[in-house]
C-alpha cells in the first residue's frame with residue numbers, strides 16, 4: 073500500500089489531478105494528533121492505543137509524536153511492530169487466549185502486563201510468566217447494551233469466576249488488576265459506568281486491592297453526521313464513577329481506545345464504476361475491501377459525492393443499493409446508502425471517518441483491493 077511522499081492540500085486537489093482508478097485513503101496527520109491530545113488532556117489515566125484498529129506505521133508514528141506512550145497488542149507481530157517504532161513504550165498483551173509459544177515469545181520480549189478470563193489460561197501464565205513486577209488483569213463481562221458490537225460474546229469472565237481468578241492472581245504474586253471492554257462505538261457513558269461499579273464489586277468480593285483498572289476501548293469515532301462523539305462526557309463519567317465505586321481503594325486508570333484515536337483521520341474516495349440502469353451504484357471498494365466493517369456495525373453516513381472535475385454533487389438525497397466490485401452478492405453495503413440523486417458514473421464517493429478497521433481488513437478477493445494512500449493537510453474537500 074505504501075504512503076506517497078507528496079503531501080496534498082485536500083482530497084479534491086488529488087482526485088482532480090490524478091483521477092485514480094483504485095480506491096484511495098486520505099490520511100490527515102493533524103486529525104490523529106488532535107484526537108490524541110484530546111485523550112491525553114481529558115482521560116484521567118494512562119492512554120494506550122489498541123493497535124489492531126489500524127497498525128499503519130504512519131498512524132503509530134503520529135500517535136507517538138502526539139505523546140501516546142502505551143499500546144495494547146494482541147499478537148507477536150503487533151508487539152514487534154511497537155517495539156521497533158516505540159522502543160520505550162509500555163506494551164499490554166491483552167488478548168486473553170494465547171498459545172504457549174505466544175506466551176514464551178512475549179516473555180522473551182519483556183512484556184509486563186497481561187489479561188486473562190479463564191482458569192486454564194491463567195494456569196498457563198502462572199507456569200510460564202515470571203511474577204515479579206508483572207501485572208495480570210482479570211477481564212470480566214456484563215451483558216451491556218449500547219455498543220455497536222457485542223464483545224462479551226467471546227471474552228470476559230462472569231462475576232464469580234472473576235472473583236476466583238483475581239484471588240489466584242494475587243496469591244501467585246502478580247500485580248492484580250481488572251479490565252473490561254464495553255464493546256465498540258459506545259456512545260452512552262454509562263456503558264463504562266456500569267462496568268466500573270461491577271469491577272469494584274469483584275475486587276471487594278475477592279478481598280483484593282487492585283493496582284489498575286483498564287476500562288478498555290469502545291470510545292466512539294464520528295460515524296453519523298448528526299452525532300458528534302462527546303469524549304469528554306465519557307471521561308467525566310469514568311472519573312466520577314471510579315471514585316464513587318472504589319472510594320479510598322481507587323485504582324489507577326488505563327484506557328485502550330482504537331477506533332476513537334484512528335477513525336477520524338482517514339477519508340476514503342471510491343470511484344463509481346457503474347450506475348446500473350440508473351438504480352444500483354457499483355463502487356470500486358466494498359465489504360471485501362476497506363468497507364468490511366460497515367456490514368458488521370452499520371453504514372457511515374458522512375458521505376459526499378464529487379464529479380471527476382472536482383465539483384460537489386448537490387442533488388436531493390436518494391437512498392440506493394450500493395455494491396462493491398467483486399462477483400460475490402455478499403459484497404453490498406448494508407441497507408440503502410444516501411447518495412445525491414445526480415450521482416453519475418465516474419464520480420468519486422467520499423466517505424469520512426474511515427481510519428478504523430478498514431485498511432487492516434482489506435483483502436485481495438477477486439483481484440480487487442489495491443488501495444492508494446495519500447497524505448493530506450486537510451480532509452475538507
Ligand SMILES: *Cc1c(COP(=O)(O)O)cnc(C)c1O
Pocket residue numbers: 122124125144166253255256257288289290291328329330331332428
Ligand atoms: C478491539 C479492542 C479494543 C479497541 O476497541 P475500539 O472499539 O476500537 O476502541 C480495546 N481493547 C480490547 C481488549 C479490544 O479487543
